[in-house]
Amino acid sequence: MAKTSSSHYALKFHRTSTWTMFLVYVILLVSLPDSSQEDCHCQNGCTDFPGSPCPGTTCQPDWFGSYCQKRNIARGKSTSQSSELQGYGGPFPSDKAVDGSTDQTLQHGSCTHTGDTTSTGAWWRVDINTTLEIRRMRIYLRRQNTDRNMGLQVNVSDQLCYTLSADNRQQTVLNIDCGEALNGSSVKISVNGPYLTLCEVQIFQCSNGWFGDDCDKQCQCQNTTEVCDKETGNCRGGCAAGKHGPGCQQECNDGWFGSYCNKQCQCLTASEACNKETGHCSSGCAAGKQGPGCRQDCGQHHYGVNCSSTCGQCSGTSDCEKDDGTCTQGCQQGYSPPLCKMCAVHFYGPPCQGCGHCKDDSPCSVLNGTCLTGCKPGYEPPLCITACIPGRYGENCLHTCGHCQINGSCNAQTGRCERNCQPGYMGPLCIQECADYTYGINCSSVCSCLNQSEVCDKITGDCRTGHQSTTTAAAGASAAHQGQGYDDIRLIVVSCLLAISCVYAVITTATIYRIRRSMKILKAEQMQQYSTLQVRGESSVYDVIAERSVYANESIQRHGDQDPNKN
Known part of the structure; x- marks a missing residue:
């Protein structure tokens, strides 16, 4: 029973401890400072810090400027002076000039005062304890006896920063600018006379990450841990992405980004202004580009928008153009330029391979290689790559070989038997008995x-x-x-005789025709001459013509009465 009770209490204690640790963790988490607000010194809240100045420009003690980033580093530092005035409501020690009060009435006890009347040069000094770049200060002088301030000088260590001119001797609040930042660890203020009264001395320096006359500009360094020059804003490691110019305060021009704005965007939409820090393009990268700012070329064998396309079959080890995929060194065999993705003429695929032996060298189907016009003699359809099987030949292997002596096979293109025919057959194809x-x-x-x-x-x-x-x-x-030889000779002789007879008949017929025609012409001429004579016997010509006429008629009559077959 005691053991059970002990276990119960132990379990209860364990649960209580667990809850206690959880509550402590939550409290610690809630109590951690907000890192985004830890550099804010606005008195009235930091809701919009650092996007806008502090509300009402009211800063926490020792902080100044519109963003409350200008700090008085002289406050509470070690001070000294050449002497101290005694009496007159004193004391007037040197530390009164760094107590944070800007009351300029000596009797109120917030000012220093030297009192060595034998001295010809009174001075006051504050030690910063570390070497800094010092340029801007504000000095609150006593309202009375301003003529004592004639020739007032301010030195940063041993370097002259400021001299009060005669024209400004009546001023009691001096806003001092050394003209340039001076490296030093102390500030000394002196006059030519024995009396120097200072009611407050403020030495300003921007907090880390801020610069400018009013410390109202943020550093824009590429290295976020770098403290830029508190006067110029210059970053030794370069400007932050998207910034350039003096103090890295200017945004990149449209189309440019990165540190020093020296990188040009490569957006798909040419008119788009990419992100000036990262170079990101809302429309995507231009064809052939990828990566931050779209400045990287597509990887090997890729191209196009978002590098989403694959290069074709470029020749050798060459890559394609990254924007449009053109193979600059040509295609592998069988592929068509410029992209080398489609098969060339007389090739099919992919992969692209040569067409078979298509009829008339016509292209085959680019999809499956089928010869659409059929095959050349000696090859089998549809691809026309395989030769005819033994025993077949011709277009599409449609014909059967003749009776060839060797295995019944013939030339696959012509059908001719390679050697002799089988017994009983003759001819080049061996199909004739x-x-x-x-x-x-x-x-x-x-x-x-x-x-x-x-x-x-x-x-x-x-x-x-x-x-x-x-x-x-x-x-x-x-x-x-021998008999067959004699028969051949007789046939030749008979043929020759028949040819000669035909030629003779043609010649004879032509000769007779010409003779008859000539006789008709002659007779006509004689009759014409005869008709011009008056009477028989008047002219010897008449008798001659008449006799010739009679003779011709008789000659023709005799020739016409002969039988040609008798010859």
Whole structure:
């Protein structure tokens, strides 16, 4: 029972401790300062800091400027002076000039005062304890006896910063600018006379990350941990992205971005002004570009908008143009420029490979390589790549080889048998049977049957009636060949005689025609001459013509009465 109770309390204690640790963690988390507000010194809140000046320009103690980033670094520092006035409501120690009060009435006890009447040069000094760049100060002088301030000088360490002119000797609040930042660890104020009264001395310096006369400009350094020059804003490591110019205060021009604004955007929409810090393009990168600011070329074998396209089959190891994908060194075999993605003429795919042996060298289908016009002789459809199988030939392998001697195969294009025909066949294609009375390979053998009129087997030469003896067969063959030779000679002679007879008949007919025509013309001429004569016997010419006429008629009559067949 005791053991059970102990376990119960232990568990309860464990739970209580866990909740306690959780509450402590939450409290610590809530109590952590907001990093975005830790550099704000506005008195009335930092809601819009650092986007806008402090409301009412009211700053926390020792902070000044519209953004409350100008700090008085002299406040509370170690001071000294040449002497101290005694009496007159004193004391007037040197630290009264850095107590934070700007009351300029000596009797109110907030001013210093030297009192060595034997001294010809009174002075006051504040030590900063570290070497800084000092340029701007504000000095509150006593309202009375301003003539004592004639020749007042301000030095940063041993460097002259300011001299009060005679024209300004009546001023009691001096806003001092050294003209340039002076490196020093102390500030000394002196006059030529024995009396120097200072009611407050403020030495200003911008907080880290701010610069300018009023410390109202933020540093814009590329290295966010760098403290820019508190006078010029210059960043040794370069300006932040999107900034350039003096103090890195100018935004990049449209179309440019990055540190020093030296990077040009490459947006898809040419008129777009990219993000001046990152170079991001809302419309996307221009063709061929990628990465921050769209300044990187597409990777190898990629191109186009967002580098989303793949290069084609460029020649060798060359890459394509990053904007449009053009293969600058040409395509691999079989591909068509400029992108080298489509197959060239007489190729198909992908991958692009050569067409087969299409008829008339016509292109094949770019999709599957089919020869649309058919194949050249010797190749099988549809691709026309495979040669005809043995025993086939011609276009699309449609024809069967003849009776070739070697395995029945022929030339796949022409169908011609590579060697001899099988016995019983002849001709280049070996499809013509042997002529009667011949047989064997190329029909080169003559039958030798006992019955000479018998047609033997054209393959083997076998005869049903049996074969003649070798001598008889040879004689028969010789006689047959000799008789066949005589018949050929007689045929040639008869043909020649017939040709000669035809030529003779044509010549004879033409001659007779010309003779008859000439006679008709002659007779006509004679009759014309005869008609001009008056009477017979008046002229000897009449008798001659008449006799010639009679003779001609008789001659023609005799020729017409002859029978040509009798000759």
